[in-house]
Amino acid sequence: xxFVPSARLLxxxxxxxxxxxxxxxxFYLQPRAMSYFGLNLLLNLALPIAFATLAQMxxxxxxxxxxxxxxxxxxxxxxxxxxxxxSPVLGVAVLALCILAYAALGALIxxxxxxxxxxxxxxxxxxxxxxxxxxxxxxxxxxxWVRAVMTFKAPGMPTTxxxxxxxxxxxxxxxxRSAYGAVVRGVGGNPRSVERAGWSILKAKMSMYALxxxxxxLSGISLIGLTTSADANIALxxxxxxxxxxxxxxxxxxxxxxxxxxxxLGAMTLTLAASFLSFLRISPDWQIGAQGAIxxxxxxxxxxxxxxxxx
Amino acid sequence: MLNALEPFITVDGVGKNYGAVQALQSVDxxxxxxxxxxxxxxxxAGKSTLISILAGTQMPSGGELTFAQSGISLPGYKxxxxxxxxxRCVFQELSLCPNLTVAxxxxxxxxxxxxVGWKARARRLISDKLDEVFPGHGxxxxxxxxxxxIAKRQMVEIARAFTKVDSPIHLIILDxxxxxxxxxxxxxxxxxxxxxxxxGGACILISHLLEEILQSSDRIVVMRDGGVVDDRxxxxxxxxxxxxxxxxxxxxxxxxxxAAKARQQESEALVSIRPAQQSDGRRLQAFSGEIVGLAGxxxxxxxxxxxxxxxxxxxxxxxPAKTVPMxxxxxxxxxxxVFPLWSIGMNIVIGSMxxxxxxxxxxxxxxxRLCEDWREKIAIRTxxxxxxxxxxxxxxxxxxxxxxxxxxxxxxxxxxxxxxxxDIGTKQEVYEMIREEAGLGRTFxxxxxxxxxxxxxxxxxxxxxxxxxxxxxxxxVTEQRVLHASxxxxxxxxxxxxxxxxAKEPEAKEGTAS
Numbered sequence: 001x002x003f004v005p006s007a008r009l010l011x012x013x014x015x016x017x018x019x020x021x022x023x024x025x026x027f028y029l030q031p032r033a034m035s036y037f038g039l040n041l042l043l044n045l046a047l048p049i050a051f052a053t054l055a056q057m058x059x060x061x062x063x064x065x066x067x068x069x070x071x072x073x074x075x076x077x078x079x080x081x082x083x084x085x086x087s088p089v090l091g092v093a094v095l096a097l098c099i100l101a102y103a104a105l106g107a108l109i110x111x112x113x114x115x116x117x118x119x120x121x122x123x124x125x126x127x128x129x130x131x132x133x134x135x136x137x138x139x140x141x142x143x144x145w146v147r148a149v150m151t152f153k154a155p156g157m158p159t160t161x162x163x164x165x166x167x168x169x170x171x172x173x174x175x176x177r178s179a180y181g182a183v184v185r186g187v188g189g190n191p192r193s194v195e196r197a198g199w200s201i202l203k204a205k206m207s208m209y210a211l212x213x214x215x216x217x218l219s220g221i222s223l224i225g226l227t228t229s230a231d232a233n234i235a236l237x238x239x240x241x242x243x244x245x246x247x248x249x250x251x252x253x254x255x256x257x258x259x260x261x262x263x264x265l266g267a268m269t270l271t272l273a274a275s276f277l278s279f280l281r282i283s284p285d286w287q288i289g290a291q292g293a294i295x296x297x298x299x300x301x302x303x304x305x306x307x308x309x310x311x
Numbered sequence: 312m313l314n315a316l317e318p319f320i321t322v323d324g325v326g327k328n329y330g331a332v333q334a335l336q337s338v339d340x341x342x343x344x345x346x347x348x349x350x351x352x353x354x355x356a357g358k359s360t361l362i363s364i365l366a367g368t369q370m371p372s373g374g375e376l377t378f379a380q381s382g383i384s385l386p387g388y389k390x391x392x393x394x395x396x397x398x399r400c401v402f403q404e405l406s407l408c409p410n411l412t413v414a415x416x417x418x419x420x421x422x423x424x425x426x427v428g429w430k431a432r433a434r435r436l437i438s439d440k441l442d443e444v445f446p447g448h449g450x451x452x453x454x455x456x457x458x459x460x461i462a463k464r465q466m467v468e469i470a471r472a473f474t475k476v477d478s479p480i481h482l483i484i485l486d487x488x489x490x491x492x493x494x495x496x497x498x499x500x501x502x503x504x505x506x507x508x509x510x511g512g513a514c515i516l517i518s519h520l521l522e523e524i525l526q527s528s529d530r531i532v533v534m535r536d537g538g539v540v541d542d543r544x545x546x547x548x549x550x551x552x553x554x555x556x557x558x559x560x561x562x563x564x565x566x567x568x569x570a571a572k573a574r575q576q577e578s579e580a581l582v583s584i585r586p587a588q589q590s591d592g593r594r595l596q597a598f599s600g601e602i603v604g605l606a607g608x609x610x611x612x613x614x615x616x617x618x619x620x621x622x623x624x625x626x627x628x629x630x631p632a633k634t635v636p637m638x639x640x641x642x643x644x645x646x647x648x649v650f651p652l653w654s655i656g657m658n659i660v661i662g663s664m665x666x667x668x669x670x671x672x673x674x675x676x677x678x679x680r681l682c683e684d685w686r687e688k689i690a691i692r693t694x695x696x697x698x699x700x701x702x703x704x705x706x707x708x709x710x711x712x713x714x715x716x717x718x719x720x721x722x723x724x725x726x727x728x729x730x731x732x733x734d735i736g737t738k739q740e741v742y743e744m745i746r747e748e749a750g751l752g753r754t755f756x757x758x759x760x761x762x763x764x765x766x767x768x769x770x771x772x773x774x775x776x777x778x779x780x781x782x783x784x785x786x787x788v789t790e791q792r793v794l795h796a797s798x799x800x801x802x803x804x805x806x807x808x809x810x811x812x813x814a815k816e817p818e819a820k821e822g823t824a825s
Contacts (some may be wrong), residue, residue, distance in 0.1 A: 008455070179425040182415040189408030196368050196406060197420045198390040255457075256410040 007309025011302060015249045015265040018298050022272045029279040040158040042275050043268065044226060047150075047160050048073070050267040051219035052238040053245035054171055057263045058212040060246055061175065062205050063188045063254050064109060064116030068124035069216055070239035072098070074232050075131040076220025081140025081230035084221075088143070095217050102213025106205040124239070131232035138231035142224040150225025164264050171260035184208055188256020244291075245270055248298055269294075318379055319344045319481055319513045320365065320396075325374030326537075327360050334360045336537045337374065342482060344379075347504065347514045349528030349545065351521065352557055352734070357537040358517050359403060359704075362484045365515075366400035367393035397481035399472040401488055403517075403705060404645055405464050409457030413437055413467050416456055421476045440470040444503045445496060461643055462610055465491045469500060473507070482513040489523060490731045493608040493760065501527045519734050520761075521550050533557055554735065581635060581754055582723060584619050586612055588777030595620070595772055595779060597723070597756055602749050604768030604788075605758040607797045609728070612777030613758040614642075617725045620756060638662055638721035640712050642728040642758075648712050649700045656682040656696035658711050662719035685714040690740060706733040713741055717748060724748075726757045730764065742767055765793060773797055 026042065027034045033042060052073055059066040076098065084091030105123065109116050152159050175181040186194040187204045195201055219238070224230050247253070248269055249262030273294050277287045322340040326333070335357040342348060342365075350358050363369040365376075367390040376388060378396055393400075407416045417437040418424045424433050434452040441448045445466050456464055469488055473480070483504070489497035504527065508514050518524050524531060524545075531548055533541035533556040541556040548556075582597040595616055597603045605613040621637055641648045650658055660667060660678050667677045682696045689710050693703060700708060709729060716724050730738055745755055745767065757768060765771055771788050773781035773796035781796035 008458075177430070179418055179429040182411055182418050186408040186411055186415070186419050189410035190406060193406035193408055194419055196366070196390060196400070196402070198394055198422070199419070256408065 007305055010305045010309075012250060012259060012262065014298065014302055014305065015259070015262040015269070018248065018294075018301075019265050019269045019272070022269055022276055022294075026272060026276050026279060029276070036158065040153075040160070042272060043158055043160040045223075046268045046271040047163055048219045048223035048226070048235070049238065049241055049245065049271055050164050050167065050264045051215045051222060052235070052242040053249070053263045053267040054167070054260065055212040055215035055219065056242035057246045057249075057251060057258050057260065058208045058215065059116070059120075060243075060251055060253065061185055061188050061256055061258045062106075062208045063191075063256065064106075064120075064205075065243070065253070066120045066212060067117055067239055068120040068122075068127055069212070069242055070236045071124040071127035071131070072102075072213075072216045073220045073223065073235035073238050074230075075127040075134070076217050077224045077227075077230040077234050078131040078135040078140065078232055080146065080221050080224045081142055082135055084146075085141050085143045095221075098217060099210055099213040102216070103206045103210035106207075106209025107202060109209075110202050110205045128232060128236075135230055135232060138229065140224075140230045142228050142230075146221055146225040147228060150222055164268065168261045168264040175258070175260055185256040185258065188254070188258075241267075241270055244295055248295060250302070269298075316343050316345055318342065320379070321375075321377040322361075322365075323375040323377065325361075325364060325371045325376065327357075327364065327369065327372050333537055335364070335371070338537075338539055340532065340539060340542075342513050342515065343530075344481070344513050345508060345511045346530055347508045347516060347528045349524035349531040350515060350517045350534060351519075351524055351531065351553060352534035356534040356557075356734075358534055359486060360537075361534070362400060362402075362486055362515065362517070365393070365482075365484060366390065366398060366402075368400075395478060397479050398484065399480055399482070400484040401468055401472045401486060403486040403490075405461070405468060407456045407464055407468055407471075410455065412453050412455055413450060413459075414452040416467065417452075417471050417474060420471055420474070423476045436474050436476070437467070437470060440474045441466065444470050444473060445499050460610055461491045462493070462496065466496065473503070480507075480512060482515070483507065484515045484517075486517045487519065488516070489518065489520065491609065493610070495608075497523070519738075521553055521735070525550065525553070557735070582620050582623075582756065584616065584623060586616050586619070586774070586778055588612060589779060593779045593782065595756075597754050597770075599722075599754055600749055600752045601770060602745060602755040602757060602768045604765045604771040605756065605774060606765055606771050606793050607774035607780075609760045611774045611797075613774050614727050615777065616774070617727055617756060617758055620723070621725055635723055636719070636721045637723040637725060638716035638719045639725040639727065640716045640729040642726075642731055644705075644708055644712060649708055651699075651701055653700060654697045655691065655693060655700050655703065655711055658700045659685055659696075659714045659718055662715040662721075666720060681718055685718050689714045689717075689744065706737040709733050710737060710741065713744070717744065722752075723754045723756065726755060726759075728758050728760055730759065730761065738764075762793065 032038055052069055055069050056066055076095065079091060079094050083094060105119065108114065109119050154162050175184065183194060183199055184204050187201055191201055220235070223235060227234065245266040246263050249266030250259040251257060251263060270291070273291050274287065277290050282290055318341045320342045322338055324337045324339060325335065326337045327335040338361060352358050360369065364371045367388055408419065414430060414433040414437055418429060418433040438452045441450055448466055450459065450463055450467060456467065459467065472483055488500060492500065501523070504514055516524065516528055525548060528545045531543060531545050531553070532539055533553065535557060580596040581599050583594050585594050605616060607613060617639065621639055660681055663681060667674055667681065686696055691703065691707050691710055700711060703711065712729065730741070749755055759765065765788055768788070771783045771793065772779045773783070773793055775797060781792070783792060
């Protein structure tokens with residue numbers, strides 16, 4: 001029994017370990033990356049992916065899966081590059097509506113007892129269509145303030161690192177340490193038990209979906225801060241990246257087992273993995289497969305740790 | 312607290328139907344403060360429905376609940392109202408969140424634990440209560456519940472029901488609380504419960520262990536077919552009258568229980584393994600057509616031994632067991648028993664796919680035939696085998712799992728304490744089936760924590776700390792011997808009497824157990 005907590009500890013250290021390994025490998029291959037500028041380039045795109053991963057994690061926490069997050073982030077990016085820039089009031093109102101729509105999605109899935117995969121997959125086409133309506137061809141312009149925030153150069157380390165750390169800690173406190181966070185995770189673990197204790201599952205699901213919508217908005221806005229313009233298809237691959245990030249970060253598909261810090265680390269690992277593979281001069285055709293291999297290695301490690309813990 | 316023996320809740324004509332099925336019909340019941348009320352009855356007698364209504368998790372279809380303090384509160388009576396009235400419930404199936412820690416689970420029950428330092432308070436609350444109810448429990452409040460054994464999870468859940476934050480507790484409802492606990496821990500619980508009742512609390516205890524009900528309750532209500540059929544002081548009942556009132560015929564002890572078959576030591580054992588922690592040369596052996604019991608306190612390595620037997624097939628070690636098909640009837644049906652999304656029929660035939668396929672495809676007629684066969688043979692109470700497995704009561708789900716194992720071509724059936732929380736009528740049916748199948752040459756390895764069930768075994772191995780400590784054949788099997796072997800020179804050395812009260816009236820017991 002004395003092994004159990006240490007296995008859990010190892011499991012929670014695994015995301016940090018994978019990130020470190022990838023970083024060391026990159027620095028070994030390309031020592032020049034070990035600088036402010038290098039890190040900034042490497043981690044540039046990590047923040048939007050981290051936000052999308054957190055959004056996915058909120059949905060996974062209540063035993064659902066969001067297959068529409070990529071399209072949603074794309075839609076937000078399109079709104080950000082058009083309405084938010086031209087008439088900020090309208091833009092903010094639309095984004096607030098988006099968050100409400102996500103909460104409504106959670107309510108719909110819970111009340112009608114629908115499979116979240118189907119609903120969110122359907123919604124992904126809805127978001128994509130909306131995005132094309134808002135911005136039929138790639139273009140638009142990110143608001144100045146967004147660009148200013150995203151290109152801000154913090155002293156010491158790239159802003160992305162500060163921002164990611166801050167977000168990870170904030171969400172960790174909100175979900176892992178707060179009293180209501182325990183209830184929300186309980187919904188993922190055993191909804192009946194939570195309901196019998198007198199909590200509203202509907203409320204829990206709606207708040208988690210709203211939170212997912214909120215992080216989706218942050219992801220889209222931070223993305224256009226980096227790219228300066230938008231495209232409806234800009235973030236489609238975020239759907240799978242975000243799921244991979246959550247799992248890489250120590251979360252599990254069912255059972256309410258999540259880790260916000262791990263999810264952010266997982267998102268960064270995935271971002272770095274792409275650069276790492278480029279440094280290895282692996283052709284882009286093989287990169288997705290190689291990313292999959294990295295994922296499999298990390299998950300295999302986790303299984304090994306779990307197995308050791310059981311003994 | 313209320314005055315002793317005054318009604319805390321009066322249940323008046325409460326009924327419940329699910330569609331056309333009447334689960335509960337017009338129940339009248341008074342729950343008194345300072346009294347332990349035992350409820351017994353078969354599966355589907357309506358016990359669980361009744362307590363779900365009391366706990367506010369299900370709405371009754373009609374009738375009234377009257378609370379001594381606040382008058383009538385139906386309709387609109389829900390979980391939060393039940394909690395406000397000081398009602399706590401431990402449900403039959405474990406209902407903790409496995410992904411949360413023990414302390415976090417305690418917090419789920421108490422909305423009042425919040426704000427800064429909530430975790431420390433939740434931790435203290437639950438560990439104090441665990442210390443109080445189950446001294447020496449060995450549970451850390453920061454353990455994740457999913458990592459705990461099923462017995463410890465049940466202890467946590469019970470202790471959680473007794474925790475008090477702001478409002479007082481007036482009524483504790485325990486549905487099969489001891490089903491996963493061994494005798495000593497069960498006794499700790501019953502002692503604590505008695506203390507709670509003596510201080511003026513009310514308690515409802517549901518158990519299929521009649522001795523436990525007779526010993527721990529002041530008053531016993533017998534339910535049958537959704538109604539209350541008997542309601543008297545506990546001392547007016549004994550085992551026989553209780554069983555009679557429940558409606559199951561107290562069968563005479565089966566005279567056909569053969570004198571223990573002499574073991575054919577010359578022939579090779581079908582199963583022969585040495586438990587991992589065994590230091591001497593004892594082996595767990597089973598011969599063809601035998602019912603072999605694995606006894607001892609719960610969690611002393613019996614399940615591991617069964618899994619070893621099962622895996623011997625895979626590991627290809629010595630012994631003929633490697634070629635013999637086996638099936639396992641699991642004890643924790645929620646975790647490793649039923650496929651919750653499948654129908655009853657699919658849950659049964661999944662063990663027999665090899666017999667049912669033709670050219671790699673499933674033969675639907677053969678499948679349907681097998682389903683209907685077993686539905687009749689094992690009397691599963693359902694209108695349609697295509698209904699979801701979860702539409703069955705717990706006992707009937709367990710029957711379906713038995714059917715899965717027996718319908719397969721397995722020659723060795725491993726049973727991992729499968730009768731946990733199953734009513735006595737169902738048990739009788741299953742016992743009979745086991746005897747019959749053993750007569751046809753099947754071999755059973757049966758881990759059980761219920762003394763009564765050992766009576767059906769030809770040979771018994773008593774386990775302690777992962778090793779076999781006694782090896783009793785047929786007529787050597789007595790409750791005292793098994794208890795003695797289970798407790799001998801352990802830390803719990805002095806307490807074989809923990810189950811003592813049950814041991815003293817074997818005649819009454821045998822009447823129902825065979």
